Amino acid sequence: MSAVIDAGVLYALADDEDPGHKSVRAALEGERGALLVPQSVLCEAGYLIGSRLGPRAEAAFVASLAAADWHLEPLVRVDLERAAVLIDRYADAGLGFVDASIVAICERLGVHRIYTLDRRHFSLVRPGHVEAFELLP
DSSP, rough: OOOOEOHHHHHHHOOOOOOOHHHHHHHHHHHHEEEEEEEEHHHHHHHHHHHHHHHHHHHHHHHHHHSSOOOOOOOOOOHHHHHHHHOOOOOOOOOOHHHHHHHHHHHHOOEEEEEEOOOOHHHHHHOOSSOOEEEEE
């Protein structure tokens, strides 16, 4: 069973001082399913790591992604179309492009598990393919 990884989880992995670092690391190390990283989260994660931890940490993050056995999932046109609908539908909640693109990718691929530290947005969104997302860790 596959799971999608959000940008906040990638940041927590890179920052050993982050409150979620240990739980995220342990959960991902124990994951038996395929791990999918939407390419839409890479810029957000890279920016957060680079701006908060510096360029060496950002370089280490990029190197770790290249070495990881994770699948980088591209956005396709249908994901962009769905993300636009979601951003509009959840405008009052401030659902942004990255989170909307994660939902769209999950719907397209039939994935219902998301590794995230952003419980608010992903708990609020009602996906089209399941009743609710399973939020991890």
